[in-house]
Amino acid sequence: MRKFFALTAVGIFAATALLMVGCPSDTGDVPGDPKVEAATDSTVKFTWTAPTEGTPDKYIVSFMETGTTAYVPFDTVTTTEAIHNPAGKTGSYKVVAVFGSTEYEALTMPSTAPVANAATSLSELNAAGNSGYGWAKTAGTATTYSLTQAANATSVDIYLTDFATGFAGPEYSIASPDIARGSDPGATGVVPDGAWRVNAIAKVTGSENSPLPAHSTTVYAQYQEVDQTPFLMAVRTADGYYALIHLDSKNLGSGTVQIKSWYQTVKGLRLIQH
């Protein structure tokens, strides 16, 4: 009986000690604050912070391409950053901290997939309806705006024009809003003075999932003609963000086109696969 009590006491003591101290191999935590940014205009710098508890043996970083369902490891590092060349693809990034045989996965997976904005109607500058279109810089959501109000100057990234009074066209162009004042006959008496954005626009001749054209003054200009519909254009904003716009359903009677877009929220990255 005394032996039983003694064994029980030893057992309770050992369990309490284990609870208080813990197994050395179990010390660890998840990596914190994973983020993506542009390493170049087509490669990604993936960073995070070290776990608050313990020092991991290594980090395994993985990439899940947009449209797929599995993460594929692309590197193992001991620092808190990794450079990835996604070969023109966008997707989500995951980091796992490895402590011995135990893995701690970061709680969030940042993504380079662009923000999709559904089709909406965009009007020619002199037609009824909003002719301006712009993206919220960090959220990537698009909104149409009127160019008749100076308060919208800092929100409009592009506008639709035929560079003439009226909206008969027949050729429409997508233009940077800064050229409306002074360069667009249709804007006279319509567009007020303001700090209109100075953006650059390029034609996209390849697939809508291919990387957008690299920024160059021989490719990007202050406007591009809508030669045909559907039509793809790349926009590079003055603050260095890229977006793809898709124009369709040009209607000279109402002076409208249908526009949808994909906006890359990672500054400077021209990957647009969606």
Next chain:
Amino acid sequence: MRKLVAAMAILAVVFVIGCQDTKKVTELQGQVDKLTQELDQAKMDLAKKSAECDSLAKVVADMSAKKPAPKGSGTPAPTPKPPSGKPPKVGR
């Protein structure tokens, strides 16, 4: 009699002056004719030189067309002329 002599003298003076003016006009007319001839000659020379220049330009154009493009460079695309109202396209 004195009056008659005086009148004759005046007539003689007028006649001499008039003849001199006529002579001057004739000389000037001759100069004009000469300069007109020189101008016509110069026009003919100009036409001849222009024809030679056109001929040479055509030869140069033909030779340029036959010359192969340098490696790695394409023929530059012609800059489309913007229609009225549209500003010239500027890279940015």
